[in-house]
Amino acid sequence: MRLLRSLISSLLVSGICIVSAAxxxxxxxxxxxxxxxxxxxxxxxxxxxxxxxxxxxxxxxxxxxxxxxxxxxxxxxxxxxxxxxxxxxxxxxxxxxxxxxxxxxxxxxxxxxxxxxxxxxxxxxxxxxxxxxxxxxxxxxxxxxxxxxxxxxxSRDPNVPIVIPEKPVRYAAEKEIHHIFRADPRSPPRIITLVFAAGVVAALPVLLGVWATLGANVNHLSKALSSAPVSHALFFGSILAMEGIFFLYYTSWNLFQALPAATVVGSVAFLSGSRALSEVQERRLAGLR
Amino acid sequence: MRWLLSLLLLTLFGAVQAISSAGQRLLVVLEEHSEKEKYSVFLGDLESRGYHVTVDSPKSESLSLFKHGERAYDHVILLPGKSKGLGPALTANALLDFMKKEGNILVALSSEHPTPTSVHTVLLELDIHIPSDKGALVVDHFNYDSNSAAEKHDVLLLPFPKQLRPDVKNYFAGEGVIAVPRAVGQTLGNESPLLAPILRAPSTAYSYSPKDEAEIVEEPFAVGGQLTLVSSMQAHNSARLTVVGSAEMLQNAWFAEKATLNGKAVKTANRDFIAKVTAWTFKETGVLKIGKLIHYLNEGISKKMNTSLTVPENNPKIYRIKNDVAFQVEISEYADSHLIPFVPASQDALQLEFSMLSPFHRLNLTPLSQTTNSTIFGVSFTTPDQHGIFNFRINYRRPFLTNIDEKRQVTVRHFAHNEWPRSWQISGAWVWIGGIWVTVAGWIAFVAVWLWSAPTEKSVKKTQ
The missing domain is CATH 2.60.40 (Immunoglobulin-like)
Structure with a gap:
């Protein structure tokens, strides 16, 4: 029995040997x-x-x-x-x-x-x-x-160009694109604008001053108003009103609001203007201008 | 009463759609009916997943993929047989037409059987190449089953496939080893983005022809990772074709078999792997569904999307340039039997293109919220300073996921005349505005002087 067992074990060992000898x-x-x-x-x-x-x-x-x-x-x-x-x-x-x-x-x-x-x-x-x-x-x-x-x-010869084939298409997330907006319009520095705007506004007093030194005045206002009060008031008023219409058109009115008003004011200016200017002509003929 | 009926219909419809999102009619083409026993577990699994399996021989007269010009089956499995021809019903053209009508095909190859000519032609058409020698098979002297292939090393034991790329979801992961006995290796064309390997051969594997290269392999068909054992193709219409290199993988004998890999006893997990491969091929997994796309003028209040189908999208038709716009899209993924919220792979991104011919914006969408069946992705952006007809476009194509290409057209108009800033708001214009009003004031003063000026002493003298 023992012999048999030892035989088996030796067989097993030799078997393992064969396997390990592979x-x-x-x-x-x-x-x-x-x-x-x-x-x-x-x-x-x-x-x-x-x-x-x-x-x-x-x-x-x-x-x-x-x-x-x-x-x-x-x-x-x-x-x-x-x-x-x-x-x-x-x-x-x-x-x-x-x-x-x-x-x-x-x-x-x-x-x-x-x-x-x-x-x-x-x-x-x-x-x-x-x-x-x-x-x-x-x-x-x-x-x-x-x-x-x-x-x-x-190592590659750097002088010899190498043709790298284009990468084949693969479905994957692509690079993000963010639209590049055109730059906003810019204004010059405010101080420069203000200096030039002040220059432009200063031209008005200069103009009035020059007129004054040349002898311009409004001394005949009372005379004109006494001889043709309605037409003078309406004519000058309509010119002011026309500028007022321009101002309103600039700020809030649209063309369809401005045009009828301008027609009304314009015809008033035309009618009253001819009277007012006749009065001015009378003064000129009288040697008062 | 009507709502009850519609509910009933809905549940019936739901029950019919319980498994594959693309239909239940499955045709198994098997030449020898006697071989059906070998595939009984595989076919039983498919039946238990809700497929109506029809097993037919390619020689059968009545076999046809089409009926009245429409598909007669939703899916086809081609199992290898002895003959090289598949008959008039399964020509290469018929198979491609079947795919054009969004039918899915699973092709099993075998090195012991010749590959049918029509299958070979279809695979070539799709840029999947298989060795032309009959009997060519894949061996690996490193990862073989020493129980069944101690001498020939042609039964490969491989782990489950890893993620194909970090930005691609893995639908084939699992635990265990896959046995790939006597496989026909495939190589995939490099040009086509529609092809994707499911199971690659290990780096030491190679394909050889036992007839010509019995002594030493001199010109292997392909080697290592370039050789795929299970490969896939998804067409532009999302029809799927899977090539399983070894038909024996589908057989009962390898579904849960004891094997030995490098002295370690393992159990094959083919049943699990094949279930995953068929689930993907027959559109049980990896199917995306796009819900609503909504966009609106972003006025600082984010709107919550109403995903109910009864509420229409109601999107604006027109925007202005440089408008802030918010966009949201709802995307679900079909998983096994129902829709779940779609979560892209970690390094992947769902992208929105705002395009007129070419994209002006391409933005990554971020998940905003989830409903029970869908994820809502969103992004906010400013419309470009270019007027025209634009599209909100989601073009999402990834390996293993069905394609999404959805767009909504809008007009982008330029500024209306009264939407620009007024001239006094522009500091550069102040000089010119000042000029105008100075002229106005000067004119009025001039009129007054012209009307009412009296001659002065000096000027009277001068005129005299």
Missing amino acids: SSWSFEDATLTVQSKGAGVGAGSKEKLSPSVPLPKPVSLGATDTLKLLLTTVDGKKAKRPHQAFLTLTDPTTSLEESFVLNVKESGKGKLDLTHKDLPIQFLTSSKPISASIVIGSFGSSSPYKSKVFDLNV
Whole structure:
């Protein structure tokens, strides 16, 4: 019985061993070369990649450079060809991903060439280094491998313009628009207005003063009123009334109120004016002007 | 008596509209009637949600999406079958016409069955691409079910989808894992804003053709997040089409199955996920309804909107330029069986455009209040200093929500002649006003002098 139990337990242990011994995918002998155009074979920077630790410094890829990745995929310790062998580039800000398939031979030797032409536009314009990870996986029980191996710094030739395609339409809230109003009409500073208005108003006393020095007076008022009182009063009154109508039209009346009143006042002025002016003519003929 | 009748009708109508906001008639196209058993839980769930399910074979003579020129069904589910042709009733044109009449379609693909030509054509028309090789399927060596696919890794176990964007509501969230067995991956065209992925493949997944690429994948159809397993399209008329990459997701076998993900035992939650996908496709969720749009001259008193349908909107027809105007709109969202107040996603905004050809104002609306069925959004603004015929326009289009495009026209007139400030209120005019009245006074003085001036001694001498 005890024997049986120990047998079972040993079987179980060995079973666990088998499970834990299920191999995992990885890679070996990985080299990363960045070769610029025109430089000879073997020129350019060369880095060794480790499956466990990413490169400390980002790898720079210029506009004319070619990035060459060589590696051997292994299942456990044995070199083997996996079903999936990708180099996945991830933009850290937008988390946009693009995978490049490694060309892996039966022997497990894989190769990948990468130039600017292969990269999507978002990677070319990215300001931060792009993280590159290697993904190796295949069918069966071997556990897959995915780990970041290096950072890629895409340097672009600033003199070569890059055509950025227009962003496709996506339904989202658009930018707010606030109508920009035309500026309100402005008046000059009040003090300037007041000075000039005072100047204009001061012209009236100056005018009256000049008339006075030239001998203008209203001494014949009593004479005129005694000879033609009604027509003089009406004529001068109608002229005042006409100005009053203008004032009311300016402040509150409309045209249909102002016109009849102006007609009435105008005809009074016409009728009384002819009388009043005849009286003035009489005075002139009498040598009193 | 009449009100009783209308109430009765209303409740009857309400009962009929209890579930989908777009009708109950559902056609399930299934070639082999014997396969119906596999989908029994799925179909049972749909029936319990109020759908009148008709299962028919594409070979059936009587099958037609239209009757008397109108839709015979509100929704269609296309399940995969053995044959490549779907017959004369389900041509690509018929399916597109069905969508043009606001019918919704759910297409299930399968890597084990050929995709029917008409479905392929419809998907291409909508800019949804599927691999052309027969049998192409999605595998992931990282997230597979080690119970059922220990060797082939073609049963993906994925978490529920996250929010598509921070400004898009998520109608497919849930707890658990979704099993996606032997899926046909899709890629969505970048140009169309009508397409949206519902369930994306994880970053390590890829689609390959087992026939040609058995050894190593060299030219995968699509990789990682660019591959979608369940994708959606919502047309301008809000008709919806959903592509489910794996028909097996709908089958009883995967609805609540024990699975193992990376050594951990999990239970698949396909039933929940599929319920959410069908609810969205058949317009049980993500359906917006616009109520009243009111606007009024803002005189400092905010008016409360009367949402009752018996009260008309009664909006002014005309405003003046530079008028302060308040605007309010009532929006509800249909959720499962009734209308609830609509709340946009946190980084989203409902916007009002005040436009004549192009928008002069585009303003974010803020929620002012909520009724039991709707949210009232509002904003106040000043009409632009440009007269013309303007529109208050709400054009709200977001992924997974039905489109709203509603407008109210108003005239914006310029200032009337008596609405300008009077000249004495303008300080710059004082000089000119002063000039006029000085002239008036001078004229009166001149008339007086002309009439009544007596000759002075000096002037008499001069004239002599």
